[in-house]
Amino acid sequence: MLQVNLAEDIYYLGFNDRRTHLFENIWPIPHGVSYNSYLIVDEKIALVDTVERAFIDDYLDAIEEIIGDREVDYLIINHMEPDHSGALKAIVHRYPNITLVGNKKTFGFVESYYMKPENIHMVHDDHVLDLGKHKLQFQMIPMVHWPETMVTFEETNQILFSGDAFGSYGTMDGGIFDDEINLDFYEVEVMRYFTNIVGKYCPHTQRAIKKLAGLDIKMIAATHGPIWRSDLNWILKRYNKWSSYDLDxxxxxxxxxxxxxxxxxxxxxxxxxxxxxxxxxxxxxxxxxxxxxxxxxxxxxxxxxxxxxxxxxxxxxxxxxxxxxxxxxxxxxxxxxxxxxxxxxxxxxxxxxxxxxxxxxxxxxxxxxxxxxxxxxxxxxxxxxxxxxxxxxxxxxxxxxx
Structure with missing residues (x-):
């Protein structure tokens, strides 16, 4: 797997799904969808979310290719929906000493879907996890679009790992960052993703946007779709418009x-x-x-x-x-x-x-x-x-x- 860096020691681990016809077995995805996970290598190593279970083997191989025999210390769980937590059990099996990082609502979902978690680290608003050079701050954004949803802000490079928020349908066909792709194509897929998945919770999305406005964000890395590093306003303005029912x-x-x-x-x-x-x-x-x-x-x-x-x-x-x-x-x-x-x-x-x-x-x-x-x-x-x-x-x- 070709390595893609968001910043020094921060890696993109994404996989394209061109086989699935219906996202959540409801919504057509003729252009497919990507599942994005991220790996931060420091004194401590952290994974941010995982991927859909169909990609487990390649996912584990990609992690090992980067870190070799080192252990993964933390798995940050921004969102427990199975398209992002599908490899959780495999990760715990491969790295048995790993600590699962989530909020007070996260671990009930872990137990419901996979197993009773043993090593956990519970976080809350403004909590900071120190990996060494990289420090991770957490903010809760419940109901965007599950009750346990949170985001992770990497303070050193000012990267927001946003979970499903600011995501998109559509596979990453070579280009991964917003400045590498034709945004005219993705505009329809970004909006369909918002209206199909997040649109039910527009008031919660508005609260999340206001809450995150205080962070000096330089990059947005969602769990689906492109990584936003050059024109954050492109995605932020659209999410604000759609979630505030600003109609044409x-x-x-x-x-x-x-x-x-x-x-x-x-x-x-x-x-x-x-x-x-x-x-x-x-x-x-x-x-x-x-x-x-x-x-x-x-x-x-x-x-x-x-x-x-x-x-x-x-x-x-x-x-x-x-x-x-x-x-x-x-x-x-x-x-x-x-x-x-x-x-x-x-x-x-x-x-x-x-x-x-x-x-x-x-x-x-x-x-x-x-x-x-x-x-x-x-x-x-x-x-x-x-x-x-x-x-x-x-x-x-x-x-x-x-």
Whole structure:
């Protein structure tokens, strides 16, 4: 394995996963994902997180290649999710005298997943672990995105080992640092990672950003994606924008349609919104596009309009699945419109109204429902819905460019 240094005696130990189709067995990762671990060699040797279990053998070999017969003294556990703790048991077996470093919530997870830990070192906010030349400071950032999550700040080189925070989907295809890669490609993967994994916990992310603002950070090394060393503001500004629900002028239109009638309604709405001058319009068929991508745009744009055909007196199943995910993620401060279609009995719009009551977004127009093919009167109502959404969107201030 080619050695990559973040700084003197600090090594990147990362592995690319191009085989897995679904991250957490939910979210599509067509461009794969990396698992990043870090090794600090000093008077004492510390590992910062581990990797997914599929890479254990190569991981252990890479560590031995750097340190030879020396022992690893500490394993810093910033986050216990198995894609980062997957090699924990193997590390303890290889280095039986190792001390596990975590906070008061960490070690319960260790016992639940792997074993009862014997050698532990419990840390808290501002606690410092002295390795010799390198000193590690710890800060707790719970629920970004598990309750035990913390970060490790290496004070000598001012490197923040951030766990899942500031991470990204996508493998490292040669380039590892932000100045070695095309960030235009990674922007979509960074945002999808945020909205799919961290987005549920935006208030906690905001608290973490404010808490870490006092550190003089020169580099951010997450457990997925690139290492940020040249343009930290690129990732920090985006995380701050997304986690504060700072939305752009635009609308996401999603529909579920069996025979095309609900689709026609969605197309009518989209066209009128475009006529009104709104350029960011995303129209999705809920049966074709995975919710991972739709959720991503919902975190980006202010407007959301959803339509459902009736299906067995209920909502169209793929629309229902999406809306359940949206309720779980609980994004804030959106504008909402709803519409639907039925053939012999309702159910789609009725259940969309229930979604509207739960999500508590600002409804821009009354729900619209058609029976069968779209009639002229219904088309006129859909245009009014589109106009109401456009009116609200056009009132928005111009977004700050990032």
């Amino acid at each position: 002028q635009g609308v996401v239109i999603v529909y579920g349609s069996m025979y095309g009638n609900t689709k026609k309604m969605a197309e009518t709405i989209a066209r009128q919104i475009a006529v009104r001058g709104i350029k960011n319009i995303r129209v999705y068929d809920a049966s074709k596009t995975h919710s991972s991508y739709i959720i991503n745009d919902i975190f980006k744009y202010k407007g959301f309009i959803v339509g459902s055909a009736a299906y067995n007196n209920a909502m169209f199943p793929n629309v229902e699945t999406l809306l359940t995910t949206i309720e779980h993620m609980a994004p804030k401060d959106h504008l909402l419109g709803i519409f639907g279609n039925y053939s012999w009995n309702g159910g789609g719009v009725k259940n969309l109204k229930t979604f509207a009551e739960k999500i508590k977004w600002d409804m821009v127009y009354e729900p619209i429902e058609e029976k069968g093919n779209m009639k002229v009167q219904t088309q006129e109502e859909l245009i009014k819905l589109a106009d109401a959404m456009a009116d609200k969107l056009l009132e928005m201030p111009a977004p700050e460019k990032i």
